[in-house]
Amino acid sequence: MGKFYDSIPESFIPWINEQHCFWVATAPLSADGHVNVSPKGHIGFGSDDSLGLPGRHTAMLAICWDDWENGGMEHLQRLIDRKA
Numbered sequence: 001m002g003k004f005y006d007s008i009p010e011s012f013i014p015w016i017n018e019q020h021c022f023w024v025a026t027a028p029l030s031a032d033g034h035v036n037v038s039p040k041g042h043i044g045f046g047s048d049d050s051l052g053l054p055g056r057h058t059a060m061l062a063i064c065w066d067d068w069e070n071g072g073m074e075h076l077q078r079l080i081d082r083k084a
Contacts, residue, residue: 024037024038
């Protein structure tokens with residue numbers, strides 16, 4: 001069972017900052033489907049200066065990317081559709 005925290009423990013910060021970025025993409029079998037792309041971490045943009053904590057590009061907060069800003073996948077899909 002997972003644990004829930006009201007804030008990110010200081011002991012987690014070094015581990016979070018060591019995580020690497022990778023992308024997970026799924027493509028539909030049909031030609032009219034959408035490609036979904038989700039980041040699962042990020043190297044470089046690791047902090048949120050306003051909070052002094054790991055930022056949205058870290059592995060910790062990228063876990064819930066689908067819930068961020070009405071979903072990252074929808075935004076990427078709009079960008080992909082503009083290129084077509």
